[in-house]
Amino acid sequence: MTGEMNILPLPQATATTPRAPAVSGELLKLLTPMEGLISAGQTAKAEVLSLKQADQAFQLLLKLTLESGRQTTLQAISNQPLAQGSSIAVTQPSAGNLAVTVQQAIAASVATLTRIDTAKMPVGTLLQGKVLTSQVLPTVPGQATVFRSMVSLLNTALSGSTLSIDSSQPLRIGTLLSAQVEDGQTLKFVPLSSRQEQLAVTQQLLSQQSRQGSLDSLLKQLQNLPASTQTSSELRTAVDRLLAGLPDIQQLSSAKGLAQALASSGAFLESKLLGGQNLAPDIKGDLLKLIGQLSSGLPASTQLSAIIAANTLAQAMPSFVRNALGMLGQVSAKPSPTGFPLPERLLQSADGEDDLEHLLRLAAAAVSRLQSHQLSSLEQSGVTPDGRLMSTWQLEIPMRNLQDIVPLQVKFQREEAPEREQPKERQEERAPKQQLWRIELAFDMEPLGPLQVQAQLIQGSLSSQLWAERAYTASLIESNLAALRQRMLAAGLNVGDLDCHLGKPPQGPQTRLEQRWVDENA
Structure with missing residues (x-):
C-alpha cells in the first residue's frame, strides 16, 4: 500500500476530472419485490442505514x-x-x-466527506x-490505475462519518486502517506497526490487571515445591526449566x-511464534507449559477451567491483536497511559484449595501480569499529536x-x-532521524529497598534521575554519583543532570525528564 491517499475533491456540476461512472436514472433493485409499496405519482424518503459491497454491486x-408517515425497512442492490x-x-x-433521480444520487454522494477541516483536525x-x-x-491512458474507497471513520469528532478516498492500491473491504492528516485533501497511511497505540486494549488491559x-x-x-504424589516428573521438568532460565x-x-x-522475558513470545523462531528460553512460554502440566495433574472435577481459559490469552495473542482492531469504533479517545511500575499483587490460597490448584492460580496470574506489560506497551505506542512516532x-x-x-x-x-x-535533490543529503530514548527501571532489592530510575538519551547525551x-x-x-558520572564519561557519553x-x-505527565528536539532553524 502506498503512503498517501487523496480525499475526493468536491463534486462539480460539470466534471472536469475522471470520476466514477455517472448515475443516470439509477434503479435500486429490491431483494424482496413489493407491489404497491409507493403509490404511483408519489415519492418516499429513504435513509441509508448501512452499506455493504458485494462484488461490483452494493447492498x-x-x-x-412514506407520505402517510408509515415506515418500513428493506434491502436493495445498487450499482453505486x-x-x-x-x-x-x-x-x-x-x-x-x-428509482433515484440523478440529482438525488449526486446529493447522496455529497453526504460523504470531501475534505478535512484542518482547523478542527x-x-x-x-x-x-x-x-x-x-x-x-x-x-x-498514460495514468496509473486509481482505486476509490468509502471509509467509515471510527474516531475523533468525525466518528460515524463516511470519507471517500482515492489510492493507487486497492483497500480490502473490511480492513481497519489509520491515516495521518497531511492537509485538507491528503492523508498519509500509517502501517500497523506504528498505529498500535490506537488498539482498543483498555478493556482487556483492565481485565488482565484484575487477574x-x-x-x-x-x-x-x-x-x-514439596515432593508429593501430585508432582509428576513432567511437572518437575517444567518447574526446573522455568527456574533455570532466570x-x-x-x-x-x-x-x-x-x-x-530481554529477549527471553516473554514480551516477544508472539512475535517469535509469528516469525517461526526458536521459543526457548522464554519465561512466558515456560509459564504456559507449566500451566499445561498443572492442569493435567488436577482431578477432572476441579472447577478451574474458567481460570485457565481467562488467563492464557498468550496462546492466541496474534489473533487477539487482529481482533482488537475491530473494537476501535467503541473507543472515542486514547486512554491515559498505564502507570509504571505495576504494583505488587499477592494471591492468597483459597479455602479447600490444594497445592496444585494454588500453583495453577499463581501461574495464570503470572501470565496475566506479563500480558499487562505487553498491553501497556501497545497502549503507549503510536503517533503523537505533533507527528512523532513513539514506540514502547x-x-x-x-x-x-x-x-x-x-x-x-x-x-x-x-x-x-x-x-x-525536503526537495528531491536534497533527499540524499537528509540527516538521519533524531531519536530520543527514555528508560525506566523499578525494583526492590535488599538491603537497598525500592528503587526507581528514569533516564533519557539523545545524540549521545544522557540525563538521569534516581528515587530511593x-x-x-x-x-x-548520592555519595556515589560522581563515580557513576565518571564511568559514563569513560563510556563515551555526554552526561547532563544526574540526581538522586x-x-x-x-x-x-509532568514526571518525564524533558528534552526538546534540536531546533533545526536555530
Whole structure:
C-alpha cells in the first residue's frame, strides 16, 4: 500500500476530472419485490442505514418513510455506493425496483466527506476508519490505475462519518486502517506497526490487571515445591526449566546477558511464534507449559477451567491483536497511559484449595501480569499529536539475587522526530532521524529497598534521575554519583543532570525528564 491517499475533491456540476461512472436514472433493485409499496405519482424518503459491497454491486439497508408517515425497512442492490446516513427521495416504477433521480444520487454522494477541516483536525491528527467499499476507476491512458474507497471513520469528532478516498492500491473491504492528516485533501497511511497505540486494549488491559499477580509469588512457591504424589516428573521438568532460565545480577551486568534476558522475558513470545523462531528460553512460554502440566495433574472435577481459559490469552495473542482492531469504533479517545511500575499483587490460597490448584492460580496470574506489560506497551505506542512516532516496550524480568528472586520492571520508550519535507535533490543529503530514548527501571532489592530510575538519551547525551524510598539508600547513591558520572564519561557519553531523590517519582505527565528536539532553524 502506498503512503498517501487523496480525499475526493468536491463534486462539480460539470466534471472536469475522471470520476466514477455517472448515475443516470439509477434503479435500486429490491431483494424482496413489493407491489404497491409507493403509490404511483408519489415519492418516499429513504435513509441509508448501512452499506455493504458485494462484488461490483452494493447492498443497502434502507429505512423508507412514506407520505402517510408509515415506515418500513428493506434491502436493495445498487450499482453505486450511497453513503451511510444519506437521505434520498425514491419512486417505485415496478414491484422490484426503486428509482433515484440523478440529482438525488449526486446529493447522496455529497453526504460523504470531501475534505478535512484542518482547523478542527490539525495536520498530524490520526484518523481511523473501516473500509466499506472499493472500486477501480476507469483507466486514463498514460495514468496509473486509481482505486476509490468509502471509509467509515471510527474516531475523533468525525466518528460515524463516511470519507471517500482515492489510492493507487486497492483497500480490502473490511480492513481497519489509520491515516495521518497531511492537509485538507491528503492523508498519509500509517502501517500497523506504528498505529498500535490506537488498539482498543483498555478493556482487556483492565481485565488482565484484575487477574494478574506478582511473578515472585509463583517463583518462590516453585522453589519450595514439596515432593508429593501430585508432582509428576513432567511437572518437575517444567518447574526446573522455568527456574533455570532466570538470570542473575552478574548476567544482567553485561550487554550480551541483558539482551538475552530481554529477549527471553516473554514480551516477544508472539512475535517469535509469528516469525517461526526458536521459543526457548522464554519465561512466558515456560509459564504456559507449566500451566499445561498443572492442569493435567488436577482431578477432572476441579472447577478451574474458567481460570485457565481467562488467563492464557498468550496462546492466541496474534489473533487477539487482529481482533482488537475491530473494537476501535467503541473507543472515542486514547486512554491515559498505564502507570509504571505495576504494583505488587499477592494471591492468597483459597479455602479447600490444594497445592496444585494454588500453583495453577499463581501461574495464570503470572501470565496475566506479563500480558499487562505487553498491553501497556501497545497502549503507549503510536503517533503523537505533533507527528512523532513513539514506540514502547514494557516488560518484567525476574532476576536472582543470591537466594532471592527480584522482579525487575523495565520500560524502553523511543521517540522519532517527524520527517520534514525536503526537495528531491536534497533527499540524499537528509540527516538521519533524531531519536530520543527514555528508560525506566523499578525494583526492590535488599538491603537497598525500592528503587526507581528514569533516564533519557539523545545524540549521545544522557540525563538521569534516581528515587530511593529509604534514606540510607538515597544517601549511599548520592555519595556515589560522581563515580557513576565518571564511568559514563569513560563510556563515551555526554552526561547532563544526574540526581538522586528520597521517595517516589511524582505521578503524571509532568514526571518525564524533558528534552526538546534540536531546533533545526536555530
